[in-house]
Amino acid sequence: MNPAHPEQKLAARLSSVTPSVTLVISQLARRLASQGRDIINMSSGELDFDTPQHIQDSAFTAMQVGQTRYTDVGGTAELKASIIEKFARDNHLAYSAKQIIASTGAKQIIFNAFLATLDAGDEVILNAPYWVSYPDMIRLTGAEPVAVVPAPHEGFKLTPASLAAALTPHTRWLLLNSPGNPSGALYSTDELRALAEVLKDYPRVLVMSDDIYEHIVYEGEFVSFATAVPEMADRTLTVNGVSKTYAMTGWRLGFAGGPEWLIAALAMLQSQSTSCPNAIAQAAAIAALDGPQHLLAEWCHRLRRRRDSALNILRQSPDLSVETPPSAFYLFVGCEKLLGKTTPTGKTLNSDLDVAEYFLEHGGVAVVPGTAFGMAPYFRLAYSIADEDVNRACQLMVNACEALL
Ligand SMILES: Cc1ncc(COP(=O)(O)O)c(C=O)c1O
Incomplete structure (x- = not known):
């Protein structure tokens, strides 16, 4: 966001806006996808269903x-x-x-x-x-x-x-x-x-x-x-x-x-x-x-199934802690026990941003670090994606946790 000419400038008020932590993750996800990696995106806040x-x-x-x-x-x-x-x-x-x-x-x-x-x-x-x-x-x-x-x-x-x-x-x-x-x-x-x-x-x-x-x-x-x-x-x-x-x-x-x-x-x-x-x-x-509202109950039913299977899989890892959220379509997962551990490539995880980067690089799963939401060390995943992707992504994250030293 730097103007080309020194006399051109952005308004001072823009300096109060913090650059998005999520940007780092989405840029990395795009780069890995462009290299042909299979990336499961759990970072987006929207349903995968079609508009009725x-x-x-x-x-x-x-x-x-x-x-x-x-x-x-x-x-x-x-x-x-x-x-x-x-x-x-x-x-x-x-x-x-x-x-x-x-x-x-x-x-x-x-x-x-x-x-x-x-x-x-x-x-x-x-x-x-x-x-x-x-x-x-x-x-x-x-x-x-x-x-x-x-x-x-x-x-x-x-x-x-x-x-x-x-x-x-x-x-x-x-x-x-x-x-x-x-x-x-x-x-x-x-x-x-x-x-x-x-x-x-x-x-x-x-x-x-x-x-x-x-x-x-x-x-x-x-x-x-x-x-x-x-x-x-x-x-x-x-x-x-x-x-x-x-x-x-x-x-x-x-x-x-x-x-x-x-x-x-x-x-x-x-x-x-x-x-x-x-x-x-x-x-x-x-x-x-x-119009008819019965679809909402059907969608909730499907989302709840996804939530529960995501929870079941993630709870297999002793390093992750997650409460059962009663609503919305996100899990906010505590990852404090991962901090200080070392990745197979020798990098130490010092923050939830490091954890999110590791899940993306090692497991091919994009999540959002808790720091972006004002609470660390956590990460947010959206389970509003296809059932099989939810299960596969959660298993990949559990495997990634196990691969840490
Ligand atoms: C808490 C919250 N409020 C508002 C919005 C914005 O919704 P809309 O798509 O209607 O602008 C979002 C979208 O992610 C949200 O998560």
Whole structure:
């Protein structure tokens, strides 16, 4: 990212963005694949399933009937109606159209929400291990991410005590992500209410509930923050989208419900940046939200089988430690016992980045080092790939552990 001419430069704000640790792994994976190596990619956060046929059909129809132009900034009235219905059906949340926005993925909503509300010196509390994009989005606004690293017995979750310790007069947001990426942790109603109790003394603090993995739950029950704590709905932004639920990551369609003033600010930013979400993806999202939902249970069933066989295989290695995550499609695996060991080529593993590089070079499996998620030494693997690849990749990692000295 260095400009060719010395007088050309990038904006100072870009210096706050940390280069991605995952880049090292994806570059190495590409290099090995280009050399003809068989690489199993467990680093990507998306389902391998096809977008269901009825959703694809609605996109074709939308194009054929001319729904190919700009729409209202925050999404069409029809899509907003489907989102309102989804929030009522799944989450018992009642929003009006003015409290709803659709955007180019949940990612755009999260970024714009920070951009609209954060100034230099503000703070956002988030729960490590966290989704890699949150801290950089926060830093780009001039604000500071405040990551709380849970103790081992806390199940990768915030507690009232750890939240209270992180709150300061500068806190603007509490960012919750349940089901969590990468941990798969799921907050219960009681846990959310206990966190809300702490927030009562901080009326300035907004709550972002990133519910993008809502429908990928195997044990326990998903509950959104505003559902658990209705008295704080007026300061909660409930973020969701079609990416993970309906295997639609590439369609780029996310949505949110929240207080009118905040939704209006998000729409203003969107109006001057992307104009509106993709019109064809909006039509597809209506079909996804209004259409049959039985596929989700089938997918969860298949994902749970993959999770369980991945766990069974990985637990054969005494060097890896992994809890059973109740939700999402990742395993966050502890690899502390591998540190200090030596690879067959004589390299000592000093960090989870070294471990990820070793798995890739020795085993041909791409995973993401925990450092990228603010918690080390761990690695994240996504089991949202074909069953046989999940099994083969996990066995290759166990073999790779055994090959260490
Ligand atoms: C926790 C979390 N939030 C949000 C997103 C973004 O989703 P979208 O595809 O809707 O932008 C992701 C994608 O990986 C995610 O893991």
